[in-house]
Amino acid sequence: MRCVFLSKSLDLRDYLGTEIPHLADRIELVDHRDDGTDADIQMAIAWKPPDDAFARYPNLQAVCSIGAGVDNILACPSLRPDIDVVRVVDPAQAQMMSGFVIWHVIWHQRRFATYLAQQRDQIWRRLRQRAVQEVPVALLGYGEIGQRVAADLAMLGFPVMAWSRTEKPMPAGIIGYHGHDGLADMLARTEVLVNLLPLTPQTRGLLNRETFGRMRRGGYLIQVGRGEHLVDADLLAALESEQLAGAALDVFVPEPLQPNHPFWRHPKIIVTPHDACDVSLTAVSATLRATADAVEAGRRPPHAVDRAQGY
Template identity: 45%
Template structure:
């Protein structure tokens, strides 16, 4: 083993099942092991993970970096055994395209009330509605304007939806066709939002943001698409908003507890469309390339 040595560890995913082959194909000079395969913990240079166990990093005294297999690093940063070393997230343009397509699907789902058609099909009922199908009739707000938010807003603009984007500050490169706003104007923006798309990262400021107060600022019958982070949503407040009619529906891809427990009332609510954290996933090659780029940058910094 002459090249870097890494450990794939995660409390949820069988990391080696997904990445042993891609690392062998795209980065044969990197050795990727499972924890049980490690014979010399001091030789391990990096860890590849997503939701590490609390003690995941303790066995390896000489770690140089940790690599997430996704865009999110929340669970890694909160891991109590994480040493003071760089943590790299995946930045994959293809993943942003996946997210944009997912968001566009759900915007159309709620705008065109596609769930009603499925229910009518089950009843063998010809329930034809016309008159509200133009995208110009639904105002969409995207909160979050990183790589994912930009791709989502761009896709929805192309479909003809009026788009407002909310971010912490005005972007250096605004998106043509979008109404850019900052977080200080969020209350005003919510009042003119028919479909709210959340793609924010998890921070102390965004945790619990999707709550009863936020929902009360939206027009009656608005819809939510939650593809940010699970802890940003107060699930009980969402159910109350749906039951009262304040919200007409919601699509949830991320949850405070994952996998979502079978006992969760979210499963059976008729106004919810649930997916198991699959809005976008990086390609195996993107994950491997992220690791090789990160290791190269660390080596370059060490050489200076």
């Protein structure tokens, strides 16, 4: 089976690197051409594909993302309704994301930002230590990654809540919320808010003045979803008013974060370059093989997203 690389921002052949030979025995990976069409292509692997990419492959049946996010593929104007969009599910990625989130939760709980400022000013002053039970953490999104993050935080003793669009069963130690009213109820109990949501029309701009205002005063934001979830000006206002004590931001619009953006130098913001976690190349390869098997058998591929929901 032939599979084409589709990206206007990454060299996907270079990105996959040493995984290419492990696929070559059954999947022929080819580069995208800017002109003409190719009727032999049945699969694609993509990240931010060119706007007209899918028009060039009339028999393409499935496109695989190189990560858990698929919003950049769903937004492509030439994506046809009959093409399955497949995301990567990777337990190692969930573990890496969990470590990133936990680090920032503890950074806030133990007031390390204050200690860092005191070190700079040579101030020796101990702060009251806060028990984990005093710092309720809420997750926006409870998919594979959210479930791992929630379980790890609960194991450390933090009170953990999780919100999803529809009701989901929750294990012991995790309090679940869903829907509009559930979100408001959860935010009123929230000190640390962790955004793990996929980007959809309904979630765009969700991290806004109203959301921050519903949280406990002096709260903290960990933003690892998509840059489009956050209203930048509303975050800056919440920090200025001290409604939020700080924020950890890993995703932005656009990326890279622009050199003159106020986030870079804000004393209450930690900026990382979209590096909270990364999918393993082994998982990408396994997804490609499983998708090829499904296409050849006339089945829907594993982890194909619901196009109507966007995830």
